[in-house]
Amino acid sequence: MKIVIAPDSFKGSLTSVEASKIIDKALKDFDPHIETVQIPMADGGEGTVDAVLWNRGGDMVSCRVCDPFGRIIVAQYGWLEEKKTAIIETAAASGLPLLDKAELDPERASSFGTGELIKEALDKGAEKIILGLGGSATIDGGTGLFQALGVKFFDENLNELSWLGGRLDRISAMDPTGLDPRLPSVKITIASDVTNPLLGSDGAVTVFGPQKGLSASQLEIFEKGMRSFAELVARQTGKSMVNEPGSGAAGGIGFLMRTLLVVEFRSGLEMIAEMAGLAKQLEDADLVLTGEGRIDGQSLFGKVPVGIGRLAKGAGVPVIAFAGSIGPGTEHLEYEGVNVVMPMSEGPTSLSEAMLHSEKLLYNASMRLMKIVRIGSMA
Template identity: 60%
Template sequence: MKIMIAPDSFKGSISSTQAAQAIDQGIREVDPAIETFLLPMADGGEGTVDAILWNRGGKKISCFAEDPIGRKIEACYGWIAEEKMAIIETAAASGLPLLRKDELDPYKASSFGTGQLIVDALERGAETIVLGLGGSATVDAGVGLFQALGLKFFDAQQQELFRIGGKLSRVASLDASALHPRLSSLKLIVASDVTNPLLGKDGATAVFGPQKGVSVNQLAEVERGMEQFSRLVAEATGEDHIQKPGSGAAGGIGFMLYSFLHAEVRNGLEMIAEISQLEKRLLECDLVLTGEGKIDGQSLYGKVPVGIGRAALKNNIPVIAFAGAVGEGIECLEEEGVTAVMVISDRPMAVEEAMMRGEELLFEAAKRLMKLLTIGIKFGGEAKNE
């Protein structure tokens, strides 16, 4: 038997690489003779750097940046020197996992740190940047990111604004004359699984705002600020990307990347699958093990386990997905090629404990699964002999 191990990260707990290794170790604990190959995956969010470096080589670069609320942190991005390519995750410096729940502040949280990582990569000589837009804690429409790149924003009194977060209604004008000079020749590839527009009921504020701390009472105000700001940008650039699919990604960062850098946008999962030669590698295996932190009906919309399931279904290869938690709608996944979903917890426990023990729980879950598969193989062989 040959098993492909292709999980996403278990967000806030373990990376896709750690997850793949934990599953592999669990399998080998039960049957060292099983042949496995690891293919860590991502959808543009956490794990994008690990997944690309695993398949393409390269190393991680550390530098100091600001977290969403302005604290100095050490963040990493991927670097492939031969290709002069940097791989940056928005979540690395501007992500939700960097904040406690009581620190979520839509009016303060800024994407400035992500811009600092981009500047560091540009100064290193990057000619191509892959930017993963998943997991941001911001609704600042990328203002912070672009301030780090040299774009200036002013209020109605022509006073320059700093760290405005989601208070976008304060912006009355902007000046792009000091944008980083290397941006003009940069190839920017945006990896995202989000197709939401910037505004409206499916937009950045309405859909993703609540998870970033936008209260019910703040939604209308944040949306108005986003609309006012986006009209200003459209007038300044002569381009209107407000309703373009993906413009609402990462609290509106997608909109600004379209407007000022004419980014090439790729579906994150499809890009990682292409880099890792997923479909070709599927033909070499008998079983696929995947997984992520939570699996539910929303996983149908571009999440790794379902993407893996759909690819495997074409070749009738069974897929088992490990999950830290499951929600409503998982019964739909079987039609998409996910044969079964297995929760990794072995007993009821608090979410915080499960996330702290993610690697251990996944290792034990893989062991339990392999024991069941061993029993199935044994009985299947005995039935054939009869």
């Protein structure tokens, strides 16, 4: 039996690489003769660097940058020396995991640190940059990122604004002439499975604002500021990218990347699947195991397990997905190639307890699954 192991991260507890190793160990402990292929996955968000480095090799580079509030931290990005390629996650310097839930504040949070990571990669000689958009704590329209790369923003009195954060209504002018001159010669690929536009009911503020700390009363204020900023950018550049798919990714970073640079948007999942040769591995696979922290009806919109299900369905391979928690709508996943969603829990427990013991729970769930598979093969 050949089993392809292709999980996403179980956010807050296990990376996709760690989850893949745990599932693999359980399968080998159950039956050493099972052939396994580990292909840790990501969708452009947290875990993208780990997944790319696992599947393609390379090194992790550490550097000192600003976190969402301007505090100095050590963040990492991936580096493929042979390809002169940097793999950067917005989550590494500007991500939600860097902040406690009580301190979430999109008004202060800036993507400046992500721009610093890009600058570090340029200094290292990057000829290609893969930027994973996902997991950001920011709704700054990418202004912080581009400030780190030389773009200036001004208030109504033409005073330069330093640390902007998410109050985009303060911007009255933009000067992009200082943009790092090395960027136009670098191939930039945006890895993201978020297809939201910048504005409106499906936009960066409305959809992602609440999880980043916006209250219901703040949504209209931030949406108005984002709209005002988008109009200013359109006037100055002659480009309107607000409705382009992915412009709302990572708090609007996708919007300004599309406007000020020449970039290619790709599905993070499809990009990593291609790097790892997933299609080839599916040709003779008997089963695919995937999973993530929570699976529900929303998983249909760009989540890794469903993406894996669709790829495997085309190859005629069944898929089982492990889930830390299960919500409404999972019955619809079967039509997308995810045949079974298997919970990891072993009884009533709190989220914090489940996350604390996630390694053990995933191992045990994998063992239970293999016993079911064995019974099925005997029938």
